[in-house]
Amino acid sequence: MRKRPVGTVTFLFTDMEGSTRAWEAHPAETQVALKRHDDIMAREIEARDGVIVLERGEGDSVFAVFARATDAVAAAWEIQRALRAQSWPAHVSMRVRMAIHTGEAGADYRGxxxxxxxRLRSIAHxxxxxxxxxxAGIVRGGLPNGSSLVDLGQHRLRxxxxxxxxFQLAHPELRSDFPPLKSLSNFRQNLPVQLSSFVGRERERQNVRALFDSKRVITLVGSGGCGKTRLAIQVGADLLEQFPDGVRFVDLAPLTDASVVIEAIAAAVGVKSEQGVATIDALIRDLEGTRTLIILDNCEHVIQACAEAVLGLLRSGEGVRVLATSRQxxxxxxxxxxxxxxxxxPESTASSSSSIARRRRDRASP
Incomplete structure (x- = not known):
């Protein structure tokens, strides 16, 4: 068994686009296709001294690690070539998205x-x-023959x-006509930039996302400082594709006058006031027929005004949803x-913290 590389390593993350639908509609064909997919992945990754981390992959996804970035890129290129050369079952489209990133890692591959x-994989097609x-900076001089890098610019990742x-790896044998990346930068949203990674809350995130399948108003209720705002922002980022007309964040904390709640919402949505037209009516008109998520943060000190505003927003139609945070x-x-x-x-974070503390103590020991 090949030893796992540590230190500066390169990660290759892949997964199959649309696999959930394929499993539900055509389970037998999907199983056959994924067996062939797995064989190709294992062959090409191992041929370039990569290691597949089995315990970190899920379903059709692959988590592979390489000591050299050029090997990771070569493996990705060969995998895509091999996948395109296969004849797949009629109802299973084998479209695999890939992301490659280089950084420091220990043997547990966390961090x-x-x-x-x-996150880079999640914005790919x-x-x-x-x-x-x-x-890209490491491999620029060592790309597979005929390959080049396409600069896709700066992007915000969830x-x-x-x-x-x-950057995108380009080659005449690879597909090149992709839609815009699914990054925060390419969605209609005004979610605040976060200065640290989101940790934990996976169950709460899943529950809230699932509720929006059938509910129009969800309020995250909890004490001050418990993390309601951060959870709401993360859920909003998770739901960007479901609300193509916008995810709009409204910070109500600075408000001291409940009468301007509607104006704050209008400003976040981008609706300008019109002479002789009530702001709520202008909002309703603008939101009609759209799929929009409005996040009202810190409602507790203007609770009645928020409730009245939400009642008005819901008149815009079924596609408008509201996620509120409040102490009540x-x-x-x-x-x-x-x-x-x-x-x-979380347990994994606690374990990681303990490991970090232990390494610091070891370094401090004479």
Missing amino acids: PHVNRAA GEQILLSGVT DVAETEHV PLGLAGEVNSRVPSLSM
Whole structure:
């Protein structure tokens, strides 16, 4: 068994686009296709001294690590070539998206560089190979024959503080006609930039996202400082593709006058006041027929005004949803309240923290 590289390593993250739908509609064909997919992945990754981290892959996704960035890029290129050369079952489209990023890692392969690689993969499209700016700088002189790098510019990644300079691996044998990347930069949104990674809350995130399939108003309820705002921002980022007309964040904390709640919402949505037209009516008119998520943050000190505003917003149509954060519910019919407890440290984070502390003690020992 090949030894896992540590130190400065390069991560290759892949997954199959549309695999959930394929499994549900054509399970037998999908199983056959994924067996062939797995064989190709293993062959090409191992041929270039890469290691597949089995315990970190999920379903059709692959988590591979390389000691050399050029090997990771060569493996990705060969995998895409091999996948394109196959004849796949009629109802299974084998479109695999890939991301490559280089950074420091220990044997457990946890930390910010792994997170960045995963977030980079999430903005790619099927058959696309994306490289981070770091990796692009390393491999520029050692690309597969006939390959080049396409500069896709700076992009905001979900739950990553700094923007990422993203490149696409191009070759005449690879697909090149992709839609815009699915990064925060390419969606209609005004979510605040976060200065640290989002940790934990996975169950709460999933629950809130699922509620929006059938509910229109969800309020995250909890004590001050428990993490309601951060959770709401993360859920908003998770739902960007479901709300193509916008995810709009409204910070109500600075307001001292409840009468300007509607104006604050209008400003976030981009609706200008019109003479002789009530602001709520202008908002409703602008939002009609759209799929828009409005996040009202810190409602508790203007709770009644928020409740009235939400009632007005809901008149815009079924596509408009509201996610509120408050120390108390809005008190609306049909509102779903999701309690947000104080954040406890996830087991993996606790383990990582203990490991860091232990290494510091070891370095301090004579």
